[in-house]
Amino acid sequence: MSMRVRFAPSPTGTLHVGSARTALFNWLFARHEKGQFLLRIEDTDQTRSKPEFLKEILGSLQWLGLNWDGEIEYQSRRLPHYTAVADKLLTEGLAYKDGQAIIFKVTPGQVVSFEDLVHGQVQFNTLEIKDQVLVKSDGMPTYNFACVVDDSDFQITHVIRGDDHISNTPKQLLIYQALKRNPPIFVHIPLILGTDRSRLSKRHGATSLQEYRQMGYLPEAMVNFLALLGWSPGGDRELLTLEELIHEFDLKRIGKTGAMFDLTKLNWMNNQYLKNASLEELLPLVEEKLSEKDWWTDKLEPAWVAEVVELYKSRVDTLEDFCRQTQGLFTDEIPFDPEAVELRLKQPGVAGRLKIFAEHLQILQAWDAASIEAACRSIAEQLKVKAAELIHPARVAVTGRAVGPSLFHVLAVSGKERTISRLLHAAETLCPS
RNA sequence: GGCGCUAUCGUCUAGUGGCCUAGGACGCAUCCCUCUCACGGAUGAAACACGGGUUCGAUUCCCGUUAGCGCUACCA
Secondary structure, three states: OOOOEEEEOOOOOOOOOOOOHHHHHHHHHHHOOEEEEEEOOOOOOOOOOOOHHHHHHHHHHHHOOOOOOOEEEEEHHHHHHHHHHHHHHHHOOOEEEEEEEEEEEEOOOOOOEEEEEOOOEEEEHHOOOEEEEEOOOOOOOOOOOOOOOHHHHHOOOOEEHHHHHOOOOHHHHHHHHHHHHOOEEEEEEOOOOOOOOOOOOHHHHHOEHHHHHHOOOOOOOOOOOHOOOOOOOOOOOOOOOHHHHHHHOOOEOOOOOOEEHHHHHHHHHHHHHHHHHHHHHEEEEEEHHHHHOOOOOOOOHHHHHHHHHHHHHHHOOOHHHHHHHHHHHHOOOOOOHHHHHHHHHHOHHHHHHHHHHHHHHHOOOOOHHHHHHHHHHHHHHOEEEEEEOHHHHHHHHHHHOOOOHHHHHHHHHHHHHHHHHHHHHHHHOOOOO
């Protein structure tokens, strides 16, 4: 039998990293099993559902590369199905009316159990479960009811969802029973936690995929990171491509414990992907980022931008971080770090050295890293100072920061005119007289 | 409160009774590379919540305690 799973977001907010991980697990399972991954929109909350959220959710899924099979189903378009099923339950005496609402009767003292693929046997007593609203007074089905009808109608074989749904499961099982339909296999995956170990939410920081995308995380890194939250391929593997994830994915290897969302590790992973990404992939993303900031002009040579990217990609976590570090290259503003200025520029003798450095660079014929380095080292020798005494102040003068790539390469991409004027400007305005 | 789920380094995890003096990764520390930072390389500190069982032997199985989280809506 072919496996069928679904991802069923409700368009009442943007795509949360927890939901994205649920979608990813469903998708990986479907692709691994060569089954189907369906998309269902649970838009029965008329006041909270918004088209812009739907658009954002679909966009985020596509960004991650989680393509779905077939047409998207909308619960709001299946209203007659739900009411028909509820009416049937009504005539069979398994449900009753309360005003316009239809309520499902729960017989107390019954034990409901199911075999969860990650938790094993789970049991509930119906004593703990109240009668369940199936259809609300406004004619809309409730979550638990619509979910059962749809999963059953669309022959979903595995329901893979967050642990927070575990106590919904007996309620749904009771409905399956009343409907005389076979329930799917349930797979409850552990929640993604914030730094205080409670369920990840807005107060922990960015929670929507959209935000991570905007910060300049790569979708491959995000997928890899999310896949390893609550699942592991076994062994020591950490960096896996989408193909490898599909190949390795196995529901049996899903863990039982909640996983903290560790931004530090995500940053490391994104750096790894950034570092290994091809220019073909990176350049369009960088260009997009620069445009957003109005740092992009037609005068920028793609080859030059590529040089800058090469120079910085191993030392940035995100594209946003890339912009922070390269602001001095793309704009005329130098983001001076006060500590760097204090440490490297506000020191005796620095002004004179920077001026001499600038003068020598002025008469330099070629403008490449090797020539600049040769000039720098020969000046240092004449001045009888270490090259570092020239390098460090110059880096702060030109980039505003004490840290960054090789100075000679930075100066090479900065351009001759700009380098010299910045060196002189720093010597005159920032150094002690 | 009731019900449910969970419990290995700070974090993500490997581990399914002896291979564990518990492995990897992030982070941290030190060192190498070096003009700084990052990358890369090397080394180090760092965990089986607690108490009972079961067993020749428990991180691994069972029970309890504790703690954390989740659910307890005519939200999904």
